[in-house]
Amino acid sequence: MSPVILQILTLTGLILVGAGCQESPTTHHSKRKLVITGSSTVAPLMAEIGKRFEILQSGVRIDVQTGGSSRGIADARQGLADIGMTSRALTSDETDLHGTAIARDGIGVIIHTSNVVSALDDGQIADIYTGRITNWNAVGGADALIVVVNKAEGRATLELFLKYLNLINTEIQAHVIIGDNEQGIKTVAGNPNAIAYVSIGTAEYDARREAPIKLLPLGNVPATLETLRTGTFPLTRPLTLVTKAPPSGLIKTFIDFARSPDVHDLVTQHFFVPIQS
Amino acid sequence: MASSRMLDSDHLSAIAVWTAACLVGGFFLWLLSDIVWHGVAEISWEFLTTAPLNAGRDGGIGPILVSTALILLVCMVVALPIGLGTAILLAEFTTDESLFGRLIRRSLDVLAGVPSIIFGLFGNAFFSVTLGLGFSILSGGLTLACMVLPILIRSTEEGFRAVPTDYRLSAAALGLSRFTTLTHLLLPAAIPGLLVGFILSIGRAIAETAALIFTSGYVDRMPESLLDSGRALSIHIFDLSMNVPGGDAKAYASALVLISLLFAITTLSAWIADQWLHRRIIPV
Numbered sequence: 001m002s003p004v005i006l007q008i009l010t011l012t013g014l015i016l017v018g019a020g021c022q023e024s025p026t027t028h029h030s031k032r033k034l035v036i037t038g039s040s041t042v043a044p045l046m047a048e049i050g051k052r053f054e055i056l057q058s059g060v061r062i063d064v065q066t067g068g069s070s071r072g073i074a075d076a077r078q079g080l081a082d083i084g085m086t087s088r089a090l091t092s093d094e095t096d097l098h099g100t101a102i103a104r105d106g107i108g109v110i111i112h113t114s115n116v117v118s119a120l121d122d123g124q125i126a127d128i129y130t131g132r133i134t135n136w137n138a139v140g141g142a143d144a145l146i147v148v149v150n151k152a153e154g155r156a157t158l159e160l161f162l163k164y165l166n167l168i169n170t171e172i173q174a175h176v177i178i179g180d181n182e183q184g185i186k187t188v189a190g191n192p193n194a195i196a197y198v199s200i201g202t203a204e205y206d207a208r209r210e211a212p213i214k215l216l217p218l219g220n221v222p223a224t225l226e227t228l229r230t231g232t233f234p235l236t237r238p239l240t241l242v243t244k245a246p247p248s249g250l251i252k253t254f255i256d257f258a259r260s261p262d263v264h265d266l267v268t269q270h271f272f273v274p275i276q277s
Numbered sequence: 278m279a280s281s282r283m284l285d286s287d288h289l290s291a292i293a294v295w296t297a298a299c300l301v302g303g304f305f306l307w308l309l310s311d312i313v314w315h316g317v318a319e320i321s322w323e324f325l326t327t328a329p330l331n332a333g334r335d336g337g338i339g340p341i342l343v344s345t346a347l348i349l350l351v352c353m354v355v356a357l358p359i360g361l362g363t364a365i366l367l368a369e370f371t372t373d374e375s376l377f378g379r380l381i382r383r384s385l386d387v388l389a390g391v392p393s394i395i396f397g398l399f400g401n402a403f404f405s406v407t408l409g410l411g412f413s414i415l416s417g418g419l420t421l422a423c424m425v426l427p428i429l430i431r432s433t434e435e436g437f438r439a440v441p442t443d444y445r446l447s448a449a450a451l452g453l454s455r456f457t458t459l460t461h462l463l464l465p466a467a468i469p470g471l472l473v474g475f476i477l478s479i480g481r482a483i484a485e486t487a488a489l490i491f492t493s494g495y496v497d498r499m500p501e502s503l504l505d506s507g508r509a510l511s512i513h514i515f516d517l518s519m520n521v522p523g524g525d526a527k528a529y530a531s532a533l534v535l536i537s538l539l540f541a542i543t544t545l546s547a548w549i550a551d552q553w554l555h556r557r558i559i560p561v
Contacts, residue, residue: 035411035412040516040520043495043520044332044333044516044520044521045332047332047495047496047497048331048332061498063412063494063496063505063506064495064496065412065494065495065496065506066490066495066516066520067490067491078406080405080406080411179519180519180520181520181522182518182519182520182521182522182524183519183520185522186518186519201522202522205522205523206522206523209522209523269331270332271522
């Protein structure tokens with residue numbers, strides 16, 4: 001047989017044998033490894049908290065995976081993850097799980113800086129999202145069709161936004177469906193007639209770095225990290241760590257660490273508001 | 278009169294063909310220069326070797342390059358032998374009309390068009406959960422192997438079919454066994470097809486995000502074994518540009534590295550195939 005094919009087959013064998021050998025130490029170590037999955041809003045922060053935790057507790061590995069809040073809930077329930085991440089509080093269907101808030105975030109409505117509209121009331125926002133208002137001139141803007149940007153199904157931001165406006169997702173007349181926060185900001189930055197809703201921290205950060213977007217006040221409260229901190233902003237959400245059983249052992253140590261003042265600098269760095277415990 | 282009209286249509290079609298070709302080249306150059314323009318300032322030895330910091334806004338992509346290489350290695354080591362075997366079966370041992378061959382070919386064509394997120398969900402359900410591999414480089418590589426097999430098999434099969442039947446008849450007339458004919462004559466002659474399949478597969482695998490986010494995962498630490506989760510370069514770029522505020526500069530730099538890698542792999546595999554072809558066919 002040709003030597004190249006032989007080499008390939010040998011390599012395949014080696015890899016499979018190698019995988020077999022590695023199986024035992026990894027399962028042996030599995031008590032010292034935490035798998036955390038879920039919300040893409042929380043994931044970057046959690047990865048940083050995990051790195052700091054690994055330095056403090058040698059021999060512990062924190063593996064952070066992303067994919068959205070629904071996945072965090074599902075993985076925690078199935079046991080695929082030790083801890084799930086959601087960017088909202090647990091709902092009444094999720095009483096089988098245990099949640100701990102580690103930081104606070106708000107959801108704000110963003111439009112392009114060239115848009116003359118400076119405020120929308122809740123009714124107008126609901127009308128825009130349900131397609132009853134389709135032109136900016138109906139809310140004091142220029143004569144241009146509104147491009148409605150909505151979040152994908154399964155995203156906590158979507159659920160909270162709909163709940164705040166008393167809407168259901170099937171009523172929404174969206175033109176663009178997005179996943180993560182930065183995608184929403186880039187969509188609005190590239191389209192002067194678009195409207196979207198994203199995490200306030202992310203939007204404030206990008207607006208400060210000269211992305212052409214502006215945050216609109218919600219219920220007459222300006223959307224800033226400051227109004228989030230004082231608790232006056234109406235649409236906020238706790239970033240929550242979820243476990244199947246009440247936290248104990250290493251899981252409890254980690255969750256306690258993630259809400260302790262030791263990581264407040266990381267929380268602020270990611271534009272969220274730390275929980276004061 | 279007639280000849281001048283012919284000339285006109287000749288000119289027209291020449292213009293059309295040239296415009297099309299220039300458009301393709303122009304788009305590629307535009308894309309490339311955009312990435313180079315934004316990304317080249319960040320590229321340094323340190324960027325290529327150190328670990329990402331602060332969610333990827335600072336630091337480099339060292340562990341991510343290692344994970345990407347391991348995922349590709351697992352993918353190709355699994356996909357190449359299976360792909361080659363199936364292609365040989367389809368091209369040399371089944372006829373166009375046989376039910377079995379038609380069934381396999383039809384399944385492959387459908388599989389080739391399945392969106393990668395479906396492979397990702399399948400990989401998550403089968404490799405990560407059912408086989409218990411969890412979020413690991415192994416799950417990711419195996420999922421990618423499933424994803425690239427259809428392209429690999431079909432283009433390798435075309436490579437075998439492009440070899441003239443005379444070769445097989447001559448080999449049979451000389452009394453060569455089918456196995457010898459295959460390894461010494463058909464395989465080297467089918468190398469261009471295999472190479473096209475290999476390059477397309479590598480290109481699809483290295484650019485893949487959807488199939489990997491649920492299988493090899495998001496962890497940006499240096500992997501210690503194939504059972505560790507490891508973030509692929511494409512997922513890193515996706516996360517930096519879509520999820521991490523202020524991650525754009527590093528996203529561009531990572532994209533530049535990705536494109537350079539793709540270019541290097543393509544060139545290298547073409548060169549190796551060239552060498553092999555010369556060694557095999559000419560001296561015999």
